[in-house]
Amino acid sequence: MALNGLAIYKLLPKTNCKDCGQATCLAFAMQMAAGKASLNACPHASEDAKETLGAASEPAIALIEIGTGDKTIKLGNETVLFRHDKRFIHPTAIGILVSDRLDDAALEVRVQAINGLSFDRLGETYGVDLVAVRNDSGDAGRFVEVVRKVAELSTLTPALLSEDPDALRGALEVVGDRKPLVYGANPENYEALTTLAKEFGVPLGVRADGLDELAGLVEKITKLGHKQLVLDSGARAVKQVLADQTLIRRSAIMKRFRPFGFPTICFAANNDGAQRVLDSVVYTAKYAGILIIDSVDPAQVLPLITWRLNVYTDPQKPIAIEAKVYEVGTPGRDAPVFLTTNFSLTYYCVMGDIESARTAAYILPVDTDGTSVLTAWAAGKLTPEKIKNFLETSGISERVDHRRLIIPGGLAVMTAKLKDITEWDILVGPRESSVIGSFLRDNW
Numbered sequence: 001m002a003l004n005g006l007a008i009y010k011l012l013p014k015t016n017c018k019d020c021g022q023a024t025c026l027a028f029a030m031q032m033a034a035g036k037a038s039l040n041a042c043p044h045a046s047e048d049a050k051e052t053l054g055a056a057s058e059p060a061i062a063l064i065e066i067g068t069g070d071k072t073i074k075l076g077n078e079t080v081l082f083r084h085d086k087r088f089i090h091p092t093a094i095g096i097l098v099s100d101r102l103d104d105a106a107l108e109v110r111v112q113a114i115n116g117l118s119f120d121r122l123g124e125t126y127g128v129d130l131v132a133v134r135n136d137s138g139d140a141g142r143f144v145e146v147v148r149k150v151a152e153l154s155t156l157t158p159a160l161l162s163e164d165p166d167a168l169r170g171a172l173e174v175v176g177d178r179k180p181l182v183y184g185a186n187p188e189n190y191e192a193l194t195t196l197a198k199e200f201g202v203p204l205g206v207r208a209d210g211l212d213e214l215a216g217l218v219e220k221i222t223k224l225g226h227k228q229l230v231l232d233s234g235a236r237a238v239k240q241v242l243a244d245q246t247l248i249r250r251s252a253i254m255k256r257f258r259p260f261g262f263p264t265i266c267f268a269a270n271n272d273g274a275q276r277v278l279d280s281v282v283y284t285a286k287y288a289g290i291l292i293i294d295s296v297d298p299a300q301v302l303p304l305i306t307w308r309l310n311v312y313t314d315p316q317k318p319i320a321i322e323a324k325v326y327e328v329g330t331p332g333r334d335a336p337v338f339l340t341t342n343f344s345l346t347y348y349c350v351m352g353d354i355e356s357a358r359t360a361a362y363i364l365p366v367d368t369d370g371t372s373v374l375t376a377w378a379a380g381k382l383t384p385e386k387i388k389n390f391l392e393t394s395g396i397s398e399r400v401d402h403r404r405l406i407i408p409g410g411l412a413v414m415t416a417k418l419k420d421i422t423e424w425d426i427l428v429g430p431r432e433s434s435v436i437g438s439f440l441r442d443n444w
Contacts, residue, residue, distance in 0.1 A: 005029045005032070008053060009025060020037070028042065036086065059076070061078045061262065062262050065228075066181050068178055071157045073129050076289060077090060078090070090289070090312075091311075092290065094290075096295070098132065100143045107146060107149060108149070108153060117301050119298075129157065131158050132161055133150055133171075143162060148174045148175075157179070159205075161184060163186060172202070181203050182205065183265065186207050204221070204226060205229075206229055206231055207234055208232075211233055211244060215259040216259075218231065218259040229262040230289060241266055241279075242282055246287070265290040266288040268280040273297065276293065318344075318370030319344040319370060320344060321365060323342045329359070329360030329361070333402075335400065336361045336362070336444050337361070337362045337363075338436075339366065339406065340365050340366070340373065341370075341382060342365040349433050353437070356437065357436050366382060369381060373408045384417040387407075409429055409432075412428045
């Protein structure tokens with residue numbers, strides 16, 4: 001059972017030195033009790049305290065790593081139920097299903113389609129994380145052969161889905177060095193699969209029928225000495241999956257119930273494409289560490305990746321780009337110059353609408369800590385003085401012969417001040433970037 005805050009406090013040095021980042025030792029103890037701090041943050045903890053508080057300082061949900069090198073996928077290590085409490089840490093890993101019943105030609109087509117599921121959003125590239133090979137054929141030899149072909153065709157981390165220890169051993173001999181997920185431990189085969197997972201040093205997916213059976217199975221596996229686990233309650237109906245996912249997370253975070261202190265895996269297998277995406281959205285929002293989806297349709301995968309990005313973005317830290325001069329097209333020395341903020345969504349909207357207007361231009365996103373135009377202005381993060389400084393330090397004066405600056409329509413109140421303190425003529429642009437094209441036709 002986890003220690004409460006006062007019990008933890010009694011074992012701390014009580015110096016209130018603030019080296020842990022908290023104002024007092026009591027505040028730090030309360031953070032530890034809530035699973036939001038680790039004893040490692042206290043440099044003055046005694047050896048006795050470290051030994052006693054070892055379990056209390058462990059994360060409520062264990063950190064599990066799948067894959068190697070730049071393909072390493074981190075799961076778990078979460079500390080909250082709701083992202084606004086702090087933030088969710090490790091995004092749901094998305095895996096695409098591949099059946100070993102496919103013939104070689106269809107297999108190659110599907111894997112190449114999976115490799116192509118990569119998308120650019122807000123200047124970053126995002127894609128799927130896993131190729132999940134499932135042993136539908138029941139043939140260990142065919143399963144191993146398909147795993148080998150998938151490994152040759154894709155650099156994505158494999159997930160091996162089978163309940164057959166022989167099939168999994170053969171597959172691990174092929175791709176074990178890539179540290180795949182082995183999924184398929186159940187009450188009948190868990191001893192053999194646990195031995196296999198320990199031998200190859202890979203995470204093990206555990207499935208049972210219901211939460212009670214799952215908790216008992218996890219305890220048996222951890223007693224065998226393997227604690228790199230991913231949990232599956234066995235539910236497939238979205239309503240029951242949602243209930244199970246919530247109970248697992250609540251038990252781990254709020255009650256520190258150790259058998260549920262591992263990431264989870266969910267399967268979105270609905271035959272209807274739209275419903276499959278909606279199910280996936282639910283699982284991603286409600287704590288799935290890994291999501292396996294049976295689709296290579298970009299129209300289904302892209303919304304899911306976008307949703308994942310939104311859920312796992314720190315709500316207290318806006319997405320920002322670097323404040324510097326950006327070019328749209330190949331602007332010359334007479335190209336228009338647009339001012340905006342470095343909030344990613346604002347910048348990319350402006351950039352996209354300038355591109356749609358078929359105009360080469362410069363964009364100057366002022367550093368406003370990633371806030372939008374009106375938010376930055378209201379918060380005092382976008383002032384005439386700051387704009388003046390950015391114009392002088394960005395180097396835009398050396399790139400254009402004119403001195404005409406287009407500011408967002410929402411900043412019209414700054415026009416007079418900007419004219420007074422800078423050498424630039426100020427043009428008040430539209431309030432919405434979608435009409436930049438018509439604005440340029442009338443004013444440039």
